[in-house]
Amino acid sequence: MTIDQYLFALFALLTCGGAISVVICQNVVRMAFSLIISLASISALFFLLSADFVGATQLMVYVGGTIVLLIFGVMLTSSSALLQIRTSPAEGFLAAGIGVLFLSVFSFTVWSVDWDRNQAKLAGVTAVDVPPQGYNEASSGNTVRPLAMSFVGLRPDKAGKAPGYLLPFEIVSVHLLVVLIGAAYLARTKRRVSAES
Amino acid sequence: MDAIGLNNVLAIGAVLFVCGVICMTTKRNGIGVLMGVELVLNGANLNFVAFARYSSMGLDGHVISLFVIVLAAAEAAVALAIALNFYNNHLTIDVDRGDELRG
Numbered sequence: 005m006t007i008d009q010y011l012f013a014l015f016a017l018l019t020c021g022g023a024i025s026v027v028i029c030q031n032v033v034r035m036a037f038s039l040i041i042s043l044a045s046i047s048a049l050f051f052l053l054s055a056d057f058v059g060a061t062q063l064m065v066y067v068g069g070t071i072v073l074l075i076f077g078v079m080l081t082s083s084s085a086l087l088q089i090r091t092s093p094a095e096g097f098l099a100a101g102i103g104v105l106f107l108s109v110f111s112f113t114v115w116s117v118d119w120d121r122n123q124a125k126l127a128g129v130t131a132v133d134v135p136p137q138g139y140n141e142a143s144s145g146n147t148v149r150p151l152a153m154s155f156v157g158l159r160p161d162k163a164g165k166a167p168g169y170l171l172p173f174e175i176v177s178v179h180l181l182v183v184l185i186g187a188a189y190l191a192r193t194k195r196r197v198s199a200e201s
Numbered sequence: 202m203d204a205i206g207l208n209n210v211l212a213i214g215a216v217l218f219v220c221g222v223i224c225m226t227t228k229r230n231g232i233g234v235l236m237g238v239e240l241v242l243n244g245a246n247l248n249f250v251a252f253a254r255y256s257s258m259g260l261d262g263h264v265i266s267l268f269v270i271v272l273a274a275a276e277a278a279v280a281l282a283i284a285l286n287f288y289n290n291h292l293t294i295d296v297d298r299g300d301e302l303r304g
Contacts, residue, residue: 008205012204016209016213023217023220026236027223032232032233035232035233035236039239039240049247050250052205053253053254055253055254055263055266058246058250058263058266058267058270061270062270065270065274066243066270066273066274069274070273073277074232074277074281077235077281081294082294089229089294091227091229099226103222106219110215110219111212114208123257127257151260151267155264161259166261172268176268179275180271183275186279186282191282
């Protein structure tokens with residue numbers, strides 16, 4: 005086994021263990037901590053898959069932003085310390101059974117597809133066989149420049165034959181502005197209306 | 202190329218998705234439901250990045266996973282504001298108590 009495989013096995017175990025302990029824990033603060041472990045390990049998996057910019061964004065936005073937001077939510081909504089709202093054991097067993105069935109369906113589906121043959125067939129139909137340049141070991145860590153160029157609408161990696169992402173980028177930026185205003189409007193403290201006014 | 206393998210990454214994505222769905226359906230804490238949503242989105246993200254690495258999807262998978270991360274952050278902000286409003290009205294975060302619209 006190479007070092008890549010050892011690291012992949014370690015971070016895969018951490019990811020799955022964190023996700024399972026999010027499901028199992030009843031205390032919401034422990035759930036948040038398990039979620040931090042799981043999301044940080046997912047960003048390590050992104051780095052192992054040579055998606056360096058996506059991994060860095062995952063670390064900054066998810067682990068640094070979204071989780072902090074969730075922990076603030078936990079703090080602002082817990083009426084007592086160590087808040088626990090338990091689900092009944094029957095519901096837990098039912099959910100575990102359904103989850104095992106779900107997971108077995110997904111695993112069977114994933115392992116029964118021959119991806120290489122699929123890829124060859126796709127290349128034969130579309131007559132475009134672009135090797136994933138820049139995302140393999142030979143030139144790993146080279147994704148920032150193509151990503152930035154695709155966000156302003158240029159696609160040098162596909163020789164200009166594929167569309168860029170300028171319009172979705174603009175839509176997402178307007179969406180973020182709307183979400184900012186909407187969240188501030190929803191979360192503001194309402195002024196209490198007295199009966200006589 | 203075959204140091205990790207596509208199927209292993211897809212299996213991890215499947216585990217994350219199933220854990221997120223179970224978390225969304227069984228947790229009675231509203232913040233726990235939000236954590237389940239985050240797990241599901243991360244499973245989808247992992248699949249996108251894996252296909253970007255092991256197929257000719259290339260850059261598109263990275264771009265889509267970046268959009269997913271940004272939209273998940275926006276969703277968390279709005280859902281947290283809704284959860285705070287729910288807590289202000291009901292003085293609890295138990296989602297089973299929010300049944301006034303039941304027909």
